[in-house]
Amino acid sequence: MLEGLLGSEEFHGLMKKHAKEVLEMLLKRGVNFSILTNIADVTFDPALPSQISQNFKPITMFFLAGYTFESTQIYNGRISFEAGFGSDNFGSLVSLPIEAILQIIIEEIPVFINLSTPPKAAVLVPKETGIKRSMEALMSNPNNHNLIKK
Template identity: 50%
Template sequence: MLESLTNNKEFAQLMQKHTQEVIIHFFKEEQNFGILCKIEDVEFSPALPQDIISEFRPLTLFFLAGYTFETAHIKDDYLTFEAGFGAENFGSIVSVPLYSIMQIIVDETPVMINLSNQKIEQKPKKVVDKKGVEDSMATFLSNPENSRFVKK
């Protein structure tokens, strides 16, 4: 019975929505918190060096406080924040899909637990095709009538 619930897509969507609402509430209240999440789903930009990545466990705790908390926001079903890692404080932007957050923790106490086992398809991140933009601009500028729209 429990397995059919935790593997249910609608339940997963409900848990993701609840996770988002709890985090937004903490942002409004300026409440620092930790997230326990599945590291396999987390994205780092720039990518972390292998010696740092190898130290992470399958479930990893990130604590959002100070600068990390100030940079945190939710966009497109991802919790994103800036953090420093390792002895060198290697800076990276961390993107955690909301479905991957298993617990939200305040003062060492879990205040939200996500029991869902479902991965929810994320909206694809928009990728700008620079070549396409350049080609479009070249086509636009090839028409002498359009030169009046270009700032000099």
């Protein structure tokens, strides 16, 4: 039951909306914060050199303060910010979907925890397979045999 709720479109939408509202409030108030996210959901432009990107853990925290905080924008369901990485402070635009944020943290305290799991995408059934399954279901009732012209 819980899994069905956490994976529902409705709950996922609420978590996304709430994350966006929390982010907007923190940005408006000038409160520095961290976000915890799955690194697979993050894009970097330009791409980071491999000697930097190989050091990221699957779940990575980004601290938004100073110029990184000031460059933060929320648009089209994404959050983006400019950040420097590595000893050479390699600059890149970091971007990720808001729903990919697992936690928003202020002073080491989580103020937002995203408990939703992304709704599973509908499995696409090839047209021929779908027609075959429909026909099999129709023909499983003996009373429907006279509907098909042979």
